[in-house]
Amino acid sequence: MGWLSKALSGNLGQKLIMSLTGLFLISFLLEHLLSNLLLLKSDGADFNAYAEFMKTNPVIQAAEYVLFGGFIVHIIYAAIITAKNKKARPHGYAYNNPSANSSWFSRNMGLSGSMVLIFLIVHLKSFFVPHKITHSATMTIYDDAIITFGNVPYTLFYVAAMCLLAFHLNHGFQSAFQTLGLRHPKYTPFIKKLGTAFSILVPAGFAAIPLYICFIR
Amino acid sequence: MNLTVKVWRQKNSKSEGKMVSYNVKDVSPDMSFLEMFDVLNEDLISKGDEPIAFDHDCREGICGMCSMYINGRAHGPKTGITTCQLHMRSFKDGDTIVVEPWRASAFPVVKDLVVDRGAFDRIINAGGFVSVNTGGVPDANAIPISKIDADAAFDAATCIGCGACVASCKNASASLFVAAKITQLALLPQGQVERAARVEKMVAQMEAEGFGACTNTGACSVECPKEISQDTIATMNREYYAAKASSKNV
Numbered sequence: 001m002g003w004l005s006k007a008l009s010g011n012l013g014q015k016l017i018m019s020l021t022g023l024f025l026i027s028f029l030l031e032h033l034l035s036n037l038l039l040l041k042s043d044g045a046d047f048n049a050y051a052e053f054m055k056t057n058p059v060i061q062a063a064e065y066v067l068f069g070g071f072i073v074h075i076i077y078a079a080i081i082t083a084k085n086k087k088a089r090p091h092g093y094a095y096n097n098p099s100a101n102s103s104w105f106s107r108n109m110g111l112s113g114s115m116v117l118i119f120l121i122v123h124l125k126s127f128f129v130p131h132k133i134t135h136s137a138t139m140t141i142y143d144d145a146i147i148t149f150g151n152v153p154y155t156l157f158y159v160a161a162m163c164l165l166a167f168h169l170n171h172g173f174q175s176a177f178q179t180l181g182l183r184h185p186k187y188t189p190f191i192k193k194l195g196t197a198f199s200i201l202v203p204a205g206f207a208a209i210p211l212y213i214c215f216i217r
Numbered sequence: 218m219n220l221t222v223k224v225w226r227q228k229n230s231k232s233e234g235k236m237v238s239y240n241v242k243d244v245s246p247d248m249s250f251l252e253m254f255d256v257l258n259e260d261l262i263s264k265g266d267e268p269i270a271f272d273h274d275c276r277e278g279i280c281g282m283c284s285m286y287i288n289g290r291a292h293g294p295k296t297g298i299t300t301c302q303l304h305m306r307s308f309k310d311g312d313t314i315v316v317e318p319w320r321a322s323a324f325p326v327v328k329d330l331v332v333d334r335g336a337f338d339r340i341i342n343a344g345g346f347v348s349v350n351t352g353g354v355p356d357a358n359a360i361p362i363s364k365i366d367a368d369a370a371f372d373a374a375t376c377i378g379c380g381a382c383v384a385s386c387k388n389a390s391a392s393l394f395v396a397a398k399i400t401q402l403a404l405l406p407q408g409q410v411e412r413a414a415r416v417e418k419m420v421a422q423m424e425a426e427g428f429g430a431c432t433n434t435g436a437c438s439v440e441c442p443k444e445i446s447q448d449t450i451a452t453m454n455r456e457y458y459a460a461k462a463s464s465k466n467v
């Protein structure tokens with residue numbers, strides 16, 4: 001298998017891993033958003049039942065390890081590629097005008113990704129750790145979510161993080177297909193539109209739930 | 218028109234460089250950007266100063282030598298042209314123009330605005346060709362190629378190796394240059410025999426030269442004087458993954 005690890009250690013190999021993990025994380029976002037919609041049902045029984053299922057089902061347990069692995073690999077390769085790319089231009093320009101040729105989102109994937117990572121750590125600490133790891137939670141996960149999102153600063157932090165996730169996906173979605181070489185005059189225009197729609201609607205969907213709980217409910 | 222030109226001056230590859238400001242008087246709007254530099258250099262020579270070293274050759278947009286990073290963009294503010302095709306009418310009287318060399322670790326500065334683009338030659342040497350034994354000239358219509366493929370191969374073949382793609386990429390990636398050659402030869406019947414080996418060797422050389430990894434910002438295609446498409450980079454990626462997965466070269 002020496003050929004495989006060699007193929008995956010070059011720039012193009014590392015980008016292949018970035019794009020596959022990125023697309024995998026995108027599929028996870030969709031699943032997570034759909035389950036969050038249960039928070040909108042006011043008695044919380046369905047959300048709690050769903051959380052209980054996620055906590056105990058062995059297939060989901062296995063998938064959870066794959067998901068953590070996906071995040072870790074994506075983040076490690078992001079760091080490796082970003083560091084390599086910095087080294088490729090040790091002396092920058094005195095005067096540069098990159099906005100003339102590329103979007104801000106595409107040039108700041110490291111920044112938007114790092115913000116998503118900070119959010120992720122806070123987010124895991126709020127829900128995953130007390131309910132799944134330490135079992136220190138004193139209430140159901142539904143009640144916990146309602147109380148947590150009732151906190152205005154927490155909800156605003158959540159909404160800001162979703163904006164950065166939107167920035168990340170705005171470039172990342174279509175970029176992953178380009179990296180994989182999946183580009184075709186018939187399908188690429190559709191992929192780009194789908195990517196824009198996904199990058200707006202999914203983070204907006206995530207943000208809407210705490211906003212609803214905090215300010216409307 | 219009268220201009221202020223701020224230029225990167227660097228004695229040789231070892232020395233530290235710096236930006237130096239010059240006033241250039243009586244510039245005609247019809248001059249090309251390189252002619253404006255000729256005027257400035259004449260002036261420097263008459264004053265006994267060292268003229269500014271810059272690369273140029275054809276002065277008609279086909280050799281790719283005239284590498285200048287002008288006001289934050291490769292080959293200046295216009296798209297689809299080289300520096301020699303840029304005219305002073307694109308600037309206003311009294312403007313300050315900043316001119317720097319291409320910046321990439323794989324393109325070391327030799328002097329002033331001149332960089333060493335030997336890395337591109339070594340990438341082409343690694344596989345950017347079709348090996349043929351010379352013999353009788355075949356009939357031009359002996360090898361059928363579809364019109365769509367012929368056009369796409371020709372579009373990719375218009376690359377002049379200028380390095381604007383590397384210069385404008387935030388990662389100093391050479392993907393567009395390498396992908397253009399890989400795409401051109403992958404589309405043509407003559408390129409098939411060495412197809413898998415070519416992409417493996419050229420990509421390996423590109424990485425050995427220290428160019429960055431592509432993050433698909435698309436800056437290269439916008440700044441490329443030949444407007445080579447991002448299609449080529451997707452083609453290179455596809456060719457590379459397919460070659461790595463299926464070639465018998467373990």
Ligand code: HEM
Binds near residue numbers: 025113168169
């Ligand atoms: C739910 C979370 C995330 C999703 C859905 C996601 C998705 C993606 C996708 C689809 C790409 C494009 C890959 C490509 O062009 O081949 C990408 C690129 C990138 N991601 Fe993420 N990502 C997430 C989290 C993160 C985190 C936490 C970080 C960093 C700490 C990060 C850093 C990056 C960087 C730097 C790139 C650009 C690398 C490149 O284009 O080569 N991402 N991401």
Ligand code: SF4
Binds near residue numbers: 281397437443
């Ligand atoms: S791809 Fe375009 S920008 Fe890059 S070297 Fe070729 S002609 Fe120049």
Ligand code: FES
Binds near residue numbers: 273274275277282
């Ligand atoms: S001098 Fe030949 S392309 Fe400009």
